[in-house]
Amino acid sequence: MKKILITGSNGLLGQKLVALLADKATYQVIAIAKGTNRLQSSTAYTYQSIDVTDQEQVESLIAREKPEFVIHTAAMTNVDQCETQKEACWQLNVTAVEFLVKACRKHHCFLVHLSTDFIFDGENGPYTEEAPANPINYYGQSKLAAEQLVTSSDIRWAIIRTVLVYGIVQDMSRNNIILWVKKSLEEKKTIQVVTDQWRTPTLAEDLAMGCYLIIEQEAEGIFNIAGKELLSPYQMALQTASYFHLDASYINEADSSTFSQPARRPLKTGLLINKAQQQLQFRPHSFTDGIAKIAAQVQTHSL
Numbered sequence: 001m002k003k004i005l006i007t008g009s010n011g012l013l014g015q016k017l018v019a020l021l022a023d024k025a026t027y028q029v030i031a032i033a034k035g036t037n038r039l040q041s042s043t044a045y046t047y048q049s050i051d052v053t054d055q056e057q058v059e060s061l062i063a064r065e066k067p068e069f070v071i072h073t074a075a076m077t078n079v080d081q082c083e084t085q086k087e088a089c090w091q092l093n094v095t096a097v098e099f100l101v102k103a104c105r106k107h108h109c110f111l112v113h114l115s116t117d118f119i120f121d122g123e124n125g126p127y128t129e130e131a132p133a134n135p136i137n138y139y140g141q142s143k144l145a146a147e148q149l150v151t152s153s154d155i156r157w158a159i160i161r162t163v164l165v166y167g168i169v170q171d172m173s174r175n176n177i178i179l180w181v182k183k184s185l186e187e188k189k190t191i192q193v194v195t196d197q198w199r200t201p202t203l204a205e206d207l208a209m210g211c212y213l214i215i216e217q218e219a220e221g222i223f224n225i226a227g228k229e230l231l232s233p234y235q236m237a238l239q240t241a242s243y244f245h246l247d248a249s250y251i252n253e254a255d256s257s258t259f260s261q262p263a264r265r266p267l268k269t270g271l272l273i274n275k276a277q278q279q280l281q282f283r284p285h286s287f288t289d290g291i292a293k294i295a296a297q298v299q300t301h302s303l
């Protein structure tokens, strides 16, 4: 039985990962998050409240548990908040990674680190794993700095880059496009949705599966794990309306330049997943099948 430690277990990916791995007889799961456990209770994993920005807590946790694998999902994922609270963003997105790398080095853990398409400037996506990074906002800068800490270390590591993750879990840390569009249209609220940004949206379950394939194969290096369709948020909104039979006339086309957000967003990102498809046999759902998967879960979660 292999011990696996998952940080950020209250988050969207964290909850999906614990659900996926706790069911496997070959893994012993330790879920880590700040504060109280928001996952449904189960005997198939243990939970510990740990602040990953506290070096002492990180070091003693890894020393005590000595996991074979650490999957690090915890991060400040509110891109505008990263822009306005730079110090807190750096602490969580970079300094915590430094603590984890040090502890993994000392205790010989394989680190799987989660990263993002926002390390790119969005000038010529979709991107391969080799494309040169050039972040245009602070969140992207922090995630790139964290990648550099991992890649320059001599531990065993994998970096998973992903894009616009959507899904549904208990007490969500952040909203995502499908839930936001669905709720807005149900409430007959008009929404402005951009036509000039491009992403390969990623179903949270597919991302969790990508993490699982990496640890199963102990695959080292950088892997793009994302959906297979390049879509604009406007197209995603239309598909969501159509799936749930909601009135799409509440969806207005918008241009990114009309938005006044603290953080700039890269226009055309998206990640190419050929490497993961070939090397890991990663097979993501289509966007429509992803919406269907959420629809089947909506009733069991309080939004």
Ligand SMILES: NC(=O)C1=CN([C@@H]2O[C@H](COP(=O)(O)OP(=O)(O)OC[C@H]3O[C@@H](n4cnc5c(N)ncnc54)[C@H](OP(=O)(O)O)[C@@H]3O)[C@@H](O)[C@H]2O)C=CC1
Binding pocket: 007, 008, 009, 010, 011, 012, 013, 014, 032, 033, 034, 035, 050, 051, 052, 053, 072, 073, 074, 075, 076, 077, 092, 114, 115, 116, 117, 143, 161, 162, 163, 164, 165, 166, 172, 173, 174
């Ligand atoms: N969501 C997306 O669209 C994308 C995400 N990613 C990356 O994927 C990873 C997972 O993202 P996702 O699951 O969506 O993110 P979430 O925001 O859903 O989850 C992040 C979790 O980290 C927890 N956390 C915050 N601070 C600390 C801390 N000091 N110690 C321990 N845990 C903490 C949060 O807790 P709390 O809930 O209490 O705030 C939250 O549950 C991240 O690294 C992110 O950068 C990459 C591309 C796209």
Ligand SMILES: Cc1cn([C@H]2C[C@H](O)[C@@H](COP(=O)(O)OP(=O)(O)O[C@H]3O[C@@H](C)C(=O)[C@@H](O)[C@H]3O)O2)c(=O)[nH]c1=O
Binding pocket: 077, 078, 079, 080, 116, 117, 118, 162, 163, 164, 165, 175, 176, 177, 192, 193, 194, 197, 199, 233, 234, 254, 265
């Ligand atoms: C709120 C809003 C968003 N959108 C679009 C823009 C954007 O492409 C998409 C999602 O918007 P958000 O502001 O929620 O998400 P955003 O912060 O752009 O999402 C990012 O999050 C971080 C964590 C990542 O790592 C990235 O991969 C990326 O997905 O929806 C609109 O068109 N209209 C709106 O009113």
